[in-house]
Amino acid sequence: MATSVGLFVLEFYRDAEVLLPQLYGQDLLTLVVAIPALFGALYYAHQGPLRGYVVWLGVTGYLLYTYASYAFLTAFNELYLVYVALFVLTLFTLIGGLACIDPTGLKDALHDHLVRGYVAFQALVAGLVALMWLAEVGSASLAGVRPPSIAETTLPVPVIQSLISASLSRRLPSRRPFSGSIGRGDTSSPASSS
Known part of the structure; x- marks a missing residue:
């Protein structure tokens, strides 16, 4: 919806002339390449292969960059809340998606590459x-x-x-393993709690 409105509603963007080619190009790339790639990768990832999942994460990263740009860079318009929602959703989707990758499985999948x-x-x-x-x-x-x-x-x-x-x-975060407790309210060791 956001890309279609940006591309096909005349004079929708209220930005400076110098930014308009970037906005139209971004909308066109998102509509023609990113959205079909996102759905294709999501379907492929749902079938099980790790490659589809990694491609899905990559397209999600592209969409995160795109909607961060739109939320922070474009002049206020009727889709501002849509841009913010897409930015937040892609941010948490990317973080959650990266957290779900099994490093051992990824290493095994890339065995000879x-x-x-x-x-x-x-x-x-x-x-x-x-x-x-x-x-x-x-x-x-x-x-x-x-x-x-x-x-x-x-x-x-x-x-x-x-x-x-x-x-x-x-x-960069330190490589030390986490040893504290989160959300428990006590400092007992995991072995002593049941």
């Missing part, structure tokens, strides 16, 4: 995108001016760059 090349490629793409977005923010911050990519928009700050910066600056 070399994954380092895929990981290196993804790390390279993520690094290049981060550099692309953050390079202009860094130089604009040093110069005390607004970044050129948002100078022509109605946005007060570069929202996506802010999200990327926040995610990159997060400290």
